[in-house]
Amino acid sequence: MEEKVYADVAGGLDQGRAAAWRALITSNALVLEKIERALAEAELPPLGWYDVLLELSGAPDGRLRMHELARAVVLSRSGLTRLVDRLEGAGLLRREPDPADRRGSYAAITEDGRATLRRMWPVYAAGIAGHFGEHLTDEEARVVAGALGRVAGAARSR
């Protein structure tokens, strides 16, 4: 029973929580893989694009500063620079200078960007429903959202 051995070594981590963590990362990887494949088959952009467009579409004036966006989609600033390059190249967003801070720029979603978001959502939603939501009771969904929301909130603030 090496699980036991490890559990002894690990201060403050019991087996139940370790199991929850493994289930989390594994289900995340497997479901994302399937959704990415579905998007590719529908000739739609990858999920990272969706995340960016969704954040922008919900922001005031459809735009966010680069560093806000990087934080929102959990990406390094350099990673975001390149991702935004690609989206801008595809015409789904525009960079706009910030008059109040001349170091910075906004990423602003375009009409094409909003249209792409709308085309992606059905495929994404079907993937979430079929590979994830399908397997949860209402109560489990509530608990998962609450608990993992708290985890994410704590990780963000620290």
Added chain:
Amino acid sequence: MEEKVYADVAGGLDQGRAAAWRALITSNALVLEKIERALAEAELPPLGWYDVLLELSGAPDGRLRMHELARAVVLSRSGLTRLVDRLEGAGLLRREPDPADRRGSYAAITEDGRATLRRMWPVYAAGIAGHFGEHLTDEEARVVAGALGRVAGAARSR
């Protein structure tokens, strides 16, 4: 309320499950980021190495065929080839031919590999405990493990 709009379009996906999904991918990304950083600071290998070594250490004779390992750690076969290259280069595992199938090879953990696993676990466990387990009640951990375990199981079999 664009959430509402999207919810209407999405067949079979309600808002609670959509929220659970977003909490899942966000918490996953944030917690992994912090754990990777902790490992790097301790001059330990990245998490992908841990996953490989853990699977091997729990397998009969400490070894698995390449395709089994790829499936276990949720990586493409080509991705695994390169990952195993790096681990083998570091002496943490060995490739061994399979006498029963001359196309294939085993990846077999070495003593150094087991030692590395033992050195990584305390850092990994502390990360899981501090950034994840900390924020869950016992009951929530149970529900999350059960529900996401089911999600992962379904995604694997299909």
Added chain:
DNA sequence: GAAATATAGTTGCATATACAACGAACTCCT
């Protein structure tokens, strides 16, 4: 048992990502 098909693992290639370093602009502090 030979031919057709499928599978195992590796490789070339294209893409994605993080880190460190950079120039430019901002903020604070006295």
Added chain:
DNA sequence: AGGAGTTCGTTGTATATGCAACTATATTTC
């Protein structure tokens, strides 16, 4: 006001990953 230190976004570089194509071997089919 002005210098010290900070923050913003980008870039060079190294690393990681998936897909498609490839070789070698196994399996199936007739």
